[in-house]
Amino acid sequence: xxxxxxxxxxxxxxxxxxxxxxxxxxxxxxxxxxxxxxxxxxxxxxxxxxxxxxxxxxxxxxxxxxxxxxxxxxxxxxxxxxxxxxxxxxxxxxx
Numbered sequence: 001x002x003x004x005x006x007x008x009x010x011x012x013x014x015x016x017x018x019x020x021x022x023x024x025x026x027x028x029x030x031x032x033x034x035x036x037x038x039x040x041x042x043x044x045x046x047x048x049x050x051x052x053x054x055x056x057x058x059x060x061x062x063x064x065x066x067x068x069x070x071x072x073x074x075x076x077x078x079x080x081x082x083x084x085x086x087x088x089x090x091x092x093x094x095x
Contacts, residue, residue, distance in 0.1 A: 026076030033070055033078040038090065042067040042083035049081060065090075 002010040016022040028034070039045040046060060046069060057078065058070035066084040073079060084091040 028077065031078070033080050035073075035077060035079040037079055037081050039081060039083050042081070046081060 016025055037045075042060070049071060050056070054071050054073075056069050056071045060067060060069040065088050066082055068080050068082040071079050071081060
């Protein structure tokens with residue numbers, strides 16, 4: 001999967017292939033956020049995600065680095081929906 005028009009940003013979604021792997025579905029990170037979905041318009045994308053029925057486990061807040069909320073995917077993995085501040089190193093492209 002990759003954003004429309006992307007030339008390098010991708011996510012590979014793989015199914016568990018062994019019984020021991022299935023035990024870790026939704027808990028690959030021990031209950032911590034480890035996936036980050038960046039946006040250039042937090043409110044727009046927050047509303048879109050809410051409309052799709054995605055469960056937010058932490059409501060939006062202003063942090064030192066930007067605006068963030070935590071949601072859970074279908075398998076229980078925690079994601080940050082985040083719009084980084086303009087001066088944050090994660091804002092923009094990596095050369």
